[in-house]
Amino acid sequence: MDILVRPTPELKGEIQALSSKNYTTRYLLAAALAEGTSTIFYPAHSEDSDAMRRCISDLGATLDEDEEKIVITGFGAHPRDVKELNVGNAGAVLRFLMAVTALSPDVTFVNTYPDSLGKRPHDDLIDALQQLGVHVEHEQGRLPIRIQGGSPKGGHIQVSGEVSSQYLSALLFLTPLLQEDSHIEVLGDLKSKVVVGQTLEVLKQAGIHIEFQDDYVHFHVQGRQAYQPTTYTVQGDYPGSAAILAAAAVTRSDVTVHRLEEQSKQGERAIVDVLRMMEVPLTHDKGIVRIQSQGKLKAIEFDGDAATDAVLAMVAAAVFAEGTSRFYNVENLRYKECDRITDYLNELKKAGAHVEERQAEIIVHGRPEGVEGGVEINAHYDHRVIMALTIVGLGAKQPLRIRDAHHVAKSYPQFFEHMTALGALVEWVQE
Template sequence: MEQRDARTTAAGKPGRNLSIAPTTLLRGEPSFPSSKYYTLRYLLAATLAEGESQILFPALSEDSEALFRGCRALGAQLDWLGEPGERLQVRGVGRPRAAGAVLINVGNAGAVLRLLLGVSAWLPQVTFVTDQPQSLGRRPNRELLQALESLGVRVEAQGPEGYLPITLYGGQPHGGRVVVSGARSSQYVSALLFLAPLLAEPLTIEVVDSLTSQVMVELTLKVLRQAGIVIEHDAALRRFRVPAPQAYRAGAYVVPGDYPSAAALLAACAAMADPASELRLGRLPAGEEDGEALVAALLAMGCDLQREGETLCVRGGRPLHGLELDGSRIIDCIPVLVALACFAEGRSVFYNVENLHYKESDRINDLCAELQRAGCRVTPLPDAIVVEGQPEGVEGGVWVDGHSDHRLLQALTIVGMRSRRGLSLRGVEHIAKSFPHFFSELQRLGAVVSPALSW
């Protein structure tokens, strides 16, 4: 993997700030995004199929826009049937193709980057860039890039960890055997699984070290099966054999609601002091691995949470207690669960979460630093977060920084609503990565959110 010096600086655009006032009551039926995990995988499968596919209720966010740009760059045609967010028609291309060099701006979307890196190995030259050098620009891709090199792709990247911008010189990747570490990201494995069916030869993928966020690989396998792809694998998801060549099948896909986005609303309501607080969230089907793990975690904390078909109903004003939780299966929900645990009785430990260090921010150290500033008793560890709950609430009354991370913004908002003096939140524009209307939706449900004009 060739290296180049990276000297890109942040664009320096002014951020937006909001004041989160103390809140005791939330009520309503909130609107929240569709699953970005499913949207990404369904759209990629549709792009790699020849013919027309339709995707109902795809997620709309900055990550989605990055995905749409990427799929168009691979040769797909995307058209909305009706209003944006309702039905997306995709005319796929089969194997990605381009006449010349391709440039793709992936914004701040790490999963979009990694999955596109895999299938873009068929392009003769493709360069991935970001307009968020201080966030996605600092996330490592080394293990995936090394795996692609072993399949015959030449790679140029920034530094030994494989930072953006990244250029692939591909066109003729081959099969065989590839070894990849899953310790830092399961997205590396998913990227290879999407690429493998298009190869001329079978591919064996061996996962070494641990496999973090295994549930995301399970989701990838589910979508690939729906697209007609056959993959053999062991029970532990450490060894895969993908027969080749195979053809992706065009189809119709329905995207469910997004459990991590729902987690922020569920945790916010559970943190409320008024027992009249109640939220009902639909389009959350049972049986989803991350959804079941989230529900189990909330129930273990004592939340008043009930399921009615695809609807989850949560009520606030109930006493909460700490828990010990293996966070690897719901890694994107951990920040808001940590925020909720700040108001539970006793100690909570969220462990097996080392890869939180490698997200849009360092979601262990950055989150704990901001929570401590607000008055929470949290301790960051290399692979865990320890919380000493304060059911009486925290003081607040300070500025906190979202570190350009939508998940931190959600967690800090929950703490601000439960604090005695509220919080002033810096950089709220980054909520658009996954949940653009998060703050306006909280206002509609009863929160008091207003502009904060000074830092």
């Protein structure tokens, strides 16, 4: 379905931040890899986290969930022998499970989103798994992908960090379960190091010990470890909340978002610092962010590598800032659900924004007076693009119609419900 976003001068109200998708998927996997019963409080519900639920269940985990928590009895190092797994459009879930199913004899990951996840490359992880003795069949690094493992071997493993940190995280989940010790060496410039920190945090909570250097180049992983069943609590989600906060920044607003920890390891926590740099009036105390904005913003320069999933929302805010903003070191945005630089900026131009792209940069010439709007734009099946274009629609002079906006459910199913609760003028329309 499409969403129609009408010009909205004012937002007001309070919401609870969604639970973190990144932490939820990692906790679900850690619980599945434990022999015994773990409890996860406040797990996220989205297409991505639900894909992880579905797949670990297929692999032999038992799940019992109520409104507050999910109780999981894991399969440890012995996943059930299944022939196919369907991760939907969830790239991180695919990559984590490509590694875990190296413990299985023969699994094929099917391609149900040929125009999105089906286009994304996984060559670097495939190469690393082959170093472990795993046979992988694939379509030039893309889905469908067949993993024939069963007895992967540890040792010295080299993996590129140039495209995604998810390849490294996948190996960090797998290698503690191998019979041999492993030494993982990261080649090139590792992207999204902050997200690797989240993986290491979860592994530590699960009782897994990994030795590593601060530069995240070398990791020593002792084999024959066991994931411990335990209790986890999922924190609030900064990537999704970044869109809410940016929307509040570009309007006259008094918006409060709860459950956003000040000391979170989520790199997207930088949205708070970026909005401060843009001179947006806000406070952040005891997990509560409150924005009281007049819709006036200043241009900034920002290294987006550590806050990848908030950059599009930052760019949307910069569309209305006074001056020229630059977001650099963001090339990995090109390898997401769509090319989040070229595809996103093309849609922003249709809406009337003045933007430029470089291979690893986004340049925004702000228009404080607003953009024209009055057009239909394509979100390219990408949840982050949908949320960011919605922000732009709030400040447009005429309505924006965003195609296929229901794909926002990949990470934030309640996004438009929350926006409406704050006063945003949005409505679903039939295609």
